[in-house]
Amino acid sequence: MALSHAILVSLLDRPQTGYELAKRFERTVGFFWKASHQQIYQQLHKMAAQGLIDGETVAQAERPNRIVYALTADGQQALQEWVATPTAPPSVKEELLVKLFALGEAAPETLLRQIAARQGLHRERLAEYQALREQHYPQPSGLKPRQRGRYLGLRLGILLEQASLAWCAEALELVGALDEPAPRANENASDGDPPLAR
Amino acid sequence: MALSHAILVSLLDRPQTGYELAKRFERTVGFFWKASHQQIYQQLHKMAAQGLIDGETVAQAERPNRIVYALTADGQQALQEWVATPTAPPSVKEELLVKLFALGEAAPETLLRQIAARQGLHRERLAEYQALREQHYPQPSGLKPRQRGRYLGLRLGILLEQASLAWCAEALELVGALDEPAPRANENASDGDPPLAR
DNA sequence: GCTGCATATGCAACGATTGGCATAAAGCGG
DNA sequence: CCGCTTTATGCCAATCGTTGCATATGCAGC
Structure with missing residues (x-):
């Protein structure tokens, strides 16, 4: 219930590929929310199916294709709603x-x-x-x-x-x-x- | 990979039922490791099947039966081994x-x-x-x-x-x-x- | 007498997370 | 030129965790 939100937040900065998201998760948002690349890719598929984000495939010469995801209007709204929702205390695993x-x-x-x-x-x-x-x-x-x-x-x-x-x-x-x-x-x-x- | 360990640690104090464990998780160990009672019951079944703990059913007049779990020798050893294992940094979800x-x-x-x-x-x-x-x-x-x-x-x-x-x-x-x-x-x-x- | 709370255990379904594996090509160092 | 790392995406299986529901009783308060 929240990795999707972390992704939405990250996409707020600019459209990104799954790979970029995974890397940024190691430096920025990921300080408060860890996620592996497998998790991110799966989540991206789900979110695209739900219409929260929109993926555009970009062919690259001599490189694997990239899929650049951007927020949709629905996604922006979902993000706004989530931000307004009361926050649960952080879960601890020490x-x-x-x-x-x-x-x-x-x-x-x-x-x-x-x-x-x-x-x-x-x-x-x-x-x-x-x-x-x-x-x-x-x-x-x-x-x-x-x-x-x-x-x-x-x-x-x-x-x-x-x-x-x-x-x-x-x-x-x-x-x-x-x-x-x-x-x-x-x-x-x-x-x-x-x-x-x- | 660690709720089972938290349970083992808790059983170190004394044998306990699932219900007691769940309640204690709210006061003591649970400060560093949250778990719901459903999770605990399931975990107890698994651990009993693995021979880490040993459950003894205690019939009670006019109350549901209780199942009191105690550490086995295997369980104690597993606990010792786990304690000696390097600890992963705490996972964050903020x-x-x-x-x-x-x-x-x-x-x-x-x-x-x-x-x-x-x-x-x-x-x-x-x-x-x-x-x-x-x-x-x-x-x-x-x-x-x-x-x-x-x-x-x-x-x-x-x-x-x-x-x-x-x-x-x-x-x-x-x-x-x-x-x-x-x-x-x-x-x-x-x-x-x-x-x-x- | 009804409601809610505490005792006591559990199932089922789903969602989140992890770990292992696979593919494919480019660039770099030795 | 061989192997390693980086870029780039993904499947699959298993486990972990959450939510909702079910059962059964006793006690306290309204």
Whole structure:
């Protein structure tokens, strides 16, 4: 119910082929919505059948044909309607945190390694994002509307990476402390079911 | 490839019925991994067929029978192996950010409302999490291993909610500025494809 | 007494997503 | 000139996830 919308949004910029869409998904919209090329091609067929987009085949000399998709009036309307629809909270899939729930049953070293790996990832991304920000969005208040949306995406990326990094530091410390000095004994104490969230 | 693992982790605490698992998913593991009860029941059947868990039917007077599932040795081993496996980065599905990409094409007021709604959600959650933290995890360094995992989950929740709130404030300001004073003209300037991320 | 909620489990249909594979040609490096 | 990567599109199978529905009972509140 939403990959189609992400595609519509992307086509707003200009008509594109499936291949282009797939590549752009890796750089822009895809930061908030991942999709593989198979998924995109299939979705494009469906959307064309529904009349949301319109594909035009362009023959190319000595290259495979390309199919360039553009928004139809229906597609634009569908997009407008979707934007006006209340947004569901983001769905979460944080494997690492699920693993941490097994802490006490599993070797802490294994988890330490994975947290460190995660830390590296966040560091890389943060550096990337900050570079992009400096290059492309020097002063946000001067941006045109469409750029503001993109800037805000980047901004959320930066804030979340920073928060994640702070968490990694805490986690390394807290899990690391288990490794060497402690006796790691006696886990089954009284507590009925110490809740966490939601 | 991971709901089964989340269930295994949850069964680590104690044997549980599908119903209990579904309810706990709303409070604990489910913060990082959502699942509906239908999904859980189906998964339980599969896992029982694979020998990862073992279900025992308990007849109850004047209540539907319950099926209590417990980890088998195979299940425990599968869990250990999974924990030792490198963790994939979390998958993201942030609908709101996709919508922001349509900024300039769509009415800013609509988006403002949705950002405000999101802000409310984050505020609520943050308050919840902080209350839980104060109640259950007064001093993290004194926690037993298993509690540390849970504490870290809560901690990440708090950090991410705070970051999200900071973002909401920025977003409201930047999108709100579009609403009243500006002429909102001329969007199609030079820029080829200002990238964002990844 | 009716309504709604909580307990407790499940099926069926559909849609979303992933992974493997296939085709086809151009350009690049060794 | 051989193999690798890039461009460009697609099928198929399997799994994962969501929505709607069904069943059965007990308890609390109106």
